[in-house]
Amino acid sequence: MTDAAPPRRAKLELLVRRDGDEAGFDIRTVGSAAAWVKMRPQRVPAEHFELAEVTSRVDRQRSFILKNTQTERFLMLSEPERFLWDQMDGRASVQDIATAYVLRYGQFDFELIPGMIKKLQRAQLLSLTPASRLRYALARNRERRLLRAAETALTALERINISSRRVQPFFRRAYRWGGRLLFTPVALVVCVLLAVAGFAAAAKLWRDADVAAGFGANPLLAIITVKLLFILTLAAHQIVHGLALVHYGRRVREFGFTFLHGFLPTFYVDVTDIFMASRRARVVTAVSGTLVHLAFGSLWFMLALRAPNGGFVQAFAAASGMIQWQAFVLALYPFCFVEMDGYHVLVDALGVPTLKHDAMAYVKSLVSGRPASASRRQAGLWIGYVALSIVSIAAFIALNVWVVIHAVS
Amino acid sequence: MAAPADIAAFLKSVKLFREFTDSELLAFAGRLEERNLKPRQVLFREGDPGEEMFVVRKGTSIISKVVSGRIEQVLARAEAGDFFGEMSLFDRSPRSATIQAETDVALYVLDREHLHLLIEVNPRAAAAFFRSLVYVFIERLRASGELVAEITRWGLEATGLDMESR
Numbered sequence: 001m002t003d004a005a006p007p008r009r010a011k012l013e014l015l016v017r018r019d020g021d022e023a024g025f026d027i028r029t030v031g032s033a034a035a036w037v038k039m040r041p042q043r044v045p046a047e048h049f050e051l052a053e054v055t056s057r058v059d060r061q062r063s064f065i066l067k068n069t070q071t072e073r074f075l076m077l078s079e080p081e082r083f084l085w086d087q088m089d090g091r092a093s094v095q096d097i098a099t100a101y102v103l104r105y106g107q108f109d110f111e112l113i114p115g116m117i118k119k120l121q122r123a124q125l126l127s128l129t130p131a132s133r134l135r136y137a138l139a140r141n142r143e144r145r146l147l148r149a150a151e152t153a154l155t156a157l158e159r160i161n162i163s164s165r166r167v168q169p170f171f172r173r174a175y176r177w178g179g180r181l182l183f184t185p186v187a188l189v190v191c192v193l194l195a196v197a198g199f200a201a202a203a204k205l206w207r208d209a210d211v212a213a214g215f216g217a218n219p220l221l222a223i224i225t226v227k228l229l230f231i232l233t234l235a236a237h238q239i240v241h242g243l244a245l246v247h248y249g250r251r252v253r254e255f256g257f258t259f260l261h262g263f264l265p266t267f268y269v270d271v272t273d274i275f276m277a278s279r280r281a282r283v284v285t286a287v288s289g290t291l292v293h294l295a296f297g298s299l300w301f302m303l304a305l306r307a308p309n310g311g312f313v314q315a316f317a318a319a320s321g322m323i324q325w326q327a328f329v330l331a332l333y334p335f336c337f338v339e340m341d342g343y344h345v346l347v348d349a350l351g352v353p354t355l356k357h358d359a360m361a362y363v364k365s366l367v368s369g370r371p372a373s374a375s376r377r378q379a380g381l382w383i384g385y386v387a388l389s390i391v392s393i394a395a396f397i398a399l400n401v402w403v404v405i406h407a408v409s
Numbered sequence: 410m411a412a413p414a415d416i417a418a419f420l421k422s423v424k425l426f427r428e429f430t431d432s433e434l435l436a437f438a439g440r441l442e443e444r445n446l447k448p449r450q451v452l453f454r455e456g457d458p459g460e461e462m463f464v465v466r467k468g469t470s471i472i473s474k475v476v477s478g479r480i481e482q483v484l485a486r487a488e489a490g491d492f493f494g495e496m497s498l499f500d501r502s503p504r505s506a507t508i509q510a511e512t513d514v515a516l517y518v519l520d521r522e523h524l525h526l527l528i529e530v531n532p533r534a535a536a537a538f539f540r541s542l543v544y545v546f547i548e549r550l551r552a553s554g555e556l557v558a559e560i561t562r563w564g565l566e567a568t569g570l571d572m573e574s575r
Contacts, residue, residue: 010563015471015509017479023449025509027471027483032566039568 019152041097041117042090042127044068049125051082066125073123080105084116088126092357100354102275103347163256163268171242171252179243182288191291198298198321201305205318208309222312223404226319231265233296233324237289237331238269244285248277282348286341290331297324322403326396335388336396352381359385413438416517423464423490424545428537437527437534441517446470446510454507459497461520465489468514474506481507484556495542498524 010032018024043049050067064077066085077085083104087097098113120126141147171179181187235257242252254270274285300321307314332342339356347355359382365372366383374382411419416438420426426434446452446468453459455475465487472493473481484506487493497504498521528535 010559010566012560012563013483014476015473015481015483017481019479023451023509025449025481032563035567 019148037095037098038093040090040093041088041120043085043088043120044070044125044127051085066123068123068125071124075119075123075125080112081116084113085120087354087357088120089361091361096357100357102272103344104354106275157259163254163258165254167242167255168246168252170255171239171246174239175243175246180247182240182243183247183284191295194295194298198294198301198325201298201301202318202321202325205301205304205314220404222316223319226316226323229320230323230327233292233327235267236296237292237327238267240292241271241285241289242269244281244288245271245274248274248281248285250274250277250281279348283345286345287332290328290341293324293328293331297321297328300324330396333392335385335392337389337393350381355381355385358382411443416441419466420464420517423492425464425492425538425541427541429534433531433534436531440523440526441519444516444518446514446516448510448512450510450514452508452510452516453494453504455504457504459494459504460501461518462492462494462498463508464492464517464519466515466517469511470514471509471511472506473509485552486511492545 012030014028014030016026016028018026048068048070050069052065052067053062054065055062062079064079064082064085066075066077067073068075080101084097084101087100092100094113094117101113117126238255242255245252250271250273252269252271253273255268257265257267259265271285274282298321300317304314304317304321307317330336330338331340332345334340334342334346337356343356352358358378362372362374362379362382363386413435417431417434420429420434420438421431426437429437441464443466444452444463452463452470467489470487470493471483472485472487473483476482487508493508494504496502498519524535527538
């Protein structure tokens with residue numbers, strides 16, 4: 001008897017013409033799995049289904065009956081399946097839904113979502129919408145030169161991804177050779193002392209020094225240089241996240257560099273294995289990376305204070321300190337529509353893994369004049385999240401504009 | 410341009426001419442024109458008019474068909490000994506796909522006039538040519554069937570559609 005070979009994954013080979021270059025092209029191979037995780041499952045409109053809750057009298061387990069009012073077909077859903085059903089609103093991709101599921105239940109079965117999607121498709125309760133909406137909108141407006149250029153640039157940047165999946169030995173070695181010291185009480189005390197010293201240095205600089213003068217004739221160029229240097233420190237941020245994983249006995253699955261959403265240069269580390277650890281481990285992993293910016297920022301401010309007053313070194317160090325502290329606040333501050341470390345800590349603490357998603361959907365329903373049903377507590381949480389995020393982003397932009405104007409003038 | 414004897418020696422290895430005798434090949438080779446393509450050079454595009462078919466002497470060309478906008482599906486790669494372009498030669502329809510060189514490519518060109526000459530001057534060789542052509546068409550039909558099945562499988566996998574339980 002011979003074992004049948006597993007079926008080969010189907011692939012499409014595509015030739016993509018380069019814009020403005022008659023003969024130029026790129027060959028891309030697209031696997032079906034890559035397309036699948038980007039699909040956005042869209043449940044049928046609310047008027048086409050009914051959902052009822054039933055509780056077993058034997059084991060008190062809750063389950064749900066989903067009815068397609070068009071076809072009169074019924075489906076029994078478990079509580080986790082009900083959670084998945086709620087996510088399938090056409091905005092979240094299969095990948096997003098899987099992440100939300102892990103955050104909610106702390107575990108993941110790779111067959112669960114495909115199985116659920118098949119079940120819903122059989123009952124004609126679901127359709128699948130492909131790919132990113134931004135890319136879809138750009139593709140539809142290709143006749144406009146500016147949008148075509150934006151699409152080309154995004155495509156080119158998205159292709160840049162330098163990463164490795166064999167990083168666990170590197171992180172283990174780094175942890176053994178000193179990385180573990182970062183997760184000791186001494187490191188925490190040093191961090192607090194650095195923060196205090198940095199804050200004192202920043203306050204003294206603000207009062208006494210003419211920091212902006214040091215940038216001389218090219219303040220904008222200097223600010224850009226500071227930002228580029230800052231990008232490098234993002235690598236340190238991600239490495240500390242990875243070390244935290246090793247500290248809690250989990251595995252770092254990937255480390256690399258890419259352009260987030262096609263335009264934000266960033267380093268990243270795959271920390272999904274931490275979901276299998278305790279809540280304390282998840283919080284420490286999230287916060288430890290951001291503390292890198294607090295420490296770097298403090299060191300920069302201390303250097304700026306010691307540098308000659310009004311000189312380039314002082315200006316450069318002060319600007320670097322400011323950007324590091326901004327990064328620290330931004331990464332830890334949960335109300336800015338960006339799902340960064342602080343957001344993950346907040347949703348973990350609240351037990352609401354889809355906070356941003358739910359809040360946006362609720363506020364959108366309010367704006368359209370058809371408010372979705374929600375308890376008072378939920379409505380308060382969602383409105384509070386959106387309002388705080390809008391105010392915070394406005395304040396952040398205003399601060400940056402003010403800093404640039406102050407530096408230029 | 411290679412000597413007719415060299416061309417004939419090459420054509421002997423091409424499926425399309427496998428039933429030709431040496432003298433028929435030599436006579437036929439003398440009428441072929443050679444054309445060279447640089448990497449990325451387009452020979453013709455889908456929708457262009459066409460009156461010629463091509464036999465690949467060396468190199469690789471990509472045969473592709475527009476899917477949408479700037480995206481084309483790669484149908485096949487034509488390599489040494491393969492031929493293409495015969496559809497427009499016979500039914501005078503526009504080209505059904507785009508041919509673009511992937512590497513340096515050398516081709517032999519056979520136009521409608523040369524084909525008619527072959528039929529008139531050497532009906533036996535022409536019959537052998539068409540018989541071989543039918544075999545190649547059968548192979549291509551099978552390959553097209555495989556491609557359709559592969560693409561259908563891709564669609565099913567990519568959308569997660571479960572047809573077995575429907």
